[in-house]
Amino acid sequence: MKKxxxxxxxxxxxxxELIEKKSVFILSPVEKAQLYLHTRVCDACRNYQKQSKxxxxxxxxxxxxxxxxxxSEDQNTENQRIDRLKGKLDSEKFS
Amino acid sequence: MNDQTTxxxxxxxxxxxxxxxxxxxxxxxxxxxxxxxxxxxQDTFVAAFHALNSFEGKNPKAWLFSILKHKIMDYFRQxxxxxxxxxxxxxxxxxxxxxxxxxxxxxxxxxxxxLAHEEELLDNEQFRxxxxxxxxxxxxxxxxxxxxxxxQERKGPAICEDLGISQANFWQILHRAKMQLRAxxxxxxxxx
Numbered sequence: 488m489k490k491x492x493x494x495x496x497x498x499x500x501x502x503x504e505l506i507e508k509k510s511v512f513i514l515s516p517v518e519k520a521q522l523y524l525h526t527r528v529c530d531a532c533r534n535y536q537k538q539s540k541x542x543x544x545x546x547x548x549x550x551x552x553x554x555x556x557x558x559s560e561d562q563n564t565e566n567q568r569i570d571r572l573k574g575k576l577d578s579e580k581f582s
Numbered sequence: 583m584n585d586q587t588t589x590x591x592x593x594x595x596x597x598x599x600x601x602x603x604x605x606x607x608x609x610x611x612x613x614x615x616x617x618x619x620x621x622x623x624q625d626t627f628v629a630a631f632h633a634l635n636s637f638e639g640k641n642p643k644a645w646l647f648s649i650l651k652h653k654i655m656d657y658f659r660q661x662x663x664x665x666x667x668x669x670x671x672x673x674x675x676x677x678x679x680x681x682x683x684x685x686x687x688x689x690x691x692x693x694x695x696x697l698a699h700e701e702e703l704l705d706n707e708q709f710r711x712x713x714x715x716x717x718x719x720x721x722x723x724x725x726x727x728x729x730x731x732x733x734q735e736r737k738g739p740a741i742c743e744d745l746g747i748s749q750a751n752f753w754q755i756l757h758r759a760k761m762q763l764r765a766x767x768x769x770x771x772x773x774x
């Protein structure tokens with residue numbers, strides 16, 4: 488039974504790969520159909536798909552929040568950085 | 583130091599005052615690391631300093647951004663290539679931990695149901711700790727690809743262009759990274 492499933496449909500490995508592909512690219516109509524069929528009958532991959540989407544949401548929020556935190560630095564830090572930049576340039580010999 | 587050089591330094595300094603912060607913010611948005619962003623902006627101004635004779639345009643800001651853009655692309659390509667060898671070698675072993683030879687799920691790795699836990703995740707401090715722990719376990723090349731996916735306004739094809747990799751390569755990396763991250767969370771959070 489497992490063997491028939493694998494020839495007619497995607498393997499679990501390929502199915503999970505398509506799930507990730509779908510999060511950054513557009514799937515072809517055939518790929519969409521294959522993925523749909525597979526997740527209809529495969530509990531493990533359906534769970535994977537749900538969890539993958541959940542992780543995408545969590546990670547996106549988390550990384551964006553972390554990013555905002557980092558970006559709102561004080562004026563002092565910024566001035567110091569600009570001083571370092573000027574210093575770096577002063578030490579550069581013109582060729 | 584002759585007068586010409588002094589003039590150039592003055593000009594560069596005025597550009598620093600005017601544009602450095604914006605350049606830094608832009609570099610940071612792409613690398614999500616303050617130190618790397620700072621280095622890249624420094625490299626940009628050093629390159630601008632040496633190439634000043636070739637600058638004929640009226641728009642220094644656009645010129646500086648185009649230099650920075652190349653610096654960022656170089657940075658990602660270099661970083662990506664450095665670790666690519668390792669990831670390539672690990673590939674077969676890596677898949678073996680999750681899937682059987684016929685590409686079906688390894689029984690012990692089959693994703694179970696997380697449903698009961700979903701709502702509390704985002705506000706849970708403990709979960710975030712585990713999430714960060716698991717992110718840190720990823721090979722750097724994989725987490726670079728992941729962070730670009732979530733942070734960039736640019737879409738998949740554009741990210742591949744920045745990294746100098748094929749689209750297939752990009753989603754395969756994301757696949758492996760997600761697989762490992764999911765398994766790590768499973769073990770350390772959902773089943774713990």
